[in-house]
Amino acid sequence: MGETSPVEFFDDFNGESDHWNYRTDNYASISQEKSILRLCSGPTEALYYSNAELSDGLFDDLPWVEKTFEAKLRMTGNHYGSAGWGFWNHTMQFDKNMCMWFIHLQSRGPYMFQGFFAQVGKHLYPIKVYRGNIALLSYASRLTLGKLGVLIHSAKPSLQTLDLTEWHIYKVEWRKTGVNFHIDGNQVARLPPPAQGTKARADIWIDNAVFGYNPRDAGRVYRHLTQENRNTTCIEVDYVKIY
Template identity: 25%
Template sequence: MRRLLTILLLAPAAALIPAVDAHADPAGTGYTLVFADEFNGSAVDTAKWNYRTDSKAYSTQRPQNVSVSGGALNIALKKETYGGKDYTGGGVVSKQTLRYGYYETRAKLNDGAGWHSSFWLMAGDGSTTYPASQRTEIDGFEIDSVTPTRIHHGVLTWKGNGVSAGKSYGTTYTSATVDSRDWHVYGIDWSETSTKFYVDGVLKYTAPYLPTDWTHDYTSIWLTSIAYGSVPDATKLPSSVQFDYVKYWQKDYYVDDDGPAAYGYGETGTWSTSTLTGWTVGSPTRYATCNSSGNTATWRPNLRAAGTYKVSYYKVTAANSDSAAKLTVAGTQTTVNGTTGPSGWVDLGTFTLPAGTGTAATLTSSGSGCARADAVKFTRI
């Protein structure tokens, strides 16, 4: 990871915010910027963001506490009675949901005990931290203002509504070089096989979070601060937490048969939902009428950049699976025997592909067993 420090830019409110030319990886490695907010306007972009509005611990979160000025998102922290609490905080939650890729923000947190600030990923709209849809939680940073040099990174799994799914990974450490009351860059690199956490471009922790651990779902970006852990130090209020920007770069593309990643999935012929699960926990799969030829399943990604991609099909192994299913990508056909070996990714080849939706992987049933469809991934190399 490289972070190139550039000149100081004069923010609209005449506050100097050091600017950073931040990039997920050195140029040419295949990341494409997909989501960004530099907070350079005069108001929160409500086309991009929901407000956090729950009441939790010592504070209620209010939209009125969130503003954009001086080139930053500002979250006001107040001693204020509202919603049955004696303090108010706030935050924003992205309306767009995302999965694998590199996420980054730059933040400056408050001084004074009693506040819990976070850059994190989880499903939800901000009305509660326990939505029914919560499955994956990835904490880019969690910092309690009583110990501003103590940082937590981690992954939690949920069954929804605040019920733990039992898997968790994390680390908490005191940094000799990072004081969160100054500006610092925090990054999350989430892939199928791990989640890596960076501070100022330095890798701090890797969580071995696999699809076999729990469902890897689509999540929103949360930038928040609430009164939590201890009663806030009222002598330090009002105060604020600031986020200079947030960005998300995508590199790999997964198309599934269900959920948000099914945007490019289609079928011809007769297909049904199987009791066999796919590449991530709880992921349903599909099967074509057994011993019937010519049924097709198609996975069509929206590639945001031209490049070289390794294409892989997730084979669901079963005794009655298709023993000679045909997988075709860019005119190249691969025969896959679904009756032998373990379930897992099957390499269909490496291809130079254009940007957009012009490329697809197509499965065609051979008539020998039940053709099965789950997911295809296009991995940028």
């Protein structure tokens, strides 16, 4: 079960903890068996948003500042949409969104980001690329100073051989000087820190959408670009630690 203190939270999912918020939308589920938590999405219809999500804060009730998120987990197969884990300040507004997480993105149609990335706000670092010219995108994003909506910090993935269906230990180390990303003890990315005073929640999710950026959007938010998945895909979580 989960335990909290001013400096640490740990859950090995041997039982249900009231620390977490459990969310499912449409074709999604959350289950727990033999100390493994399973967040699953699919099969999903393309026109409907489906999401399974585990988090520990809502809106402005955000518990973490400059902590380390660590989790042992894996994905169970090829997935269209997004999945990720780390810290987030729970807003999709362009000017306020501040995520510090690992994120998988894949779509069937044209989309700039097809791969697995470290992300801090508008800053991205490629870890594994599924398809597309990440070198060209990185150059264009830096040349335009992020006017594409993101700034991609490297033209080369840091761990192209990564298999997301195997168990790995992922760590997001949030500090005043920057955010470090580690997989199995090896640093795979470092990105600029969020603004001082940022608060965030821990978040793990899998859904059937990638996210669209339109600078003329009336709500000034990232929109869901939903995908069809013929099979169920899950994130299996062995433990989460925050310290």
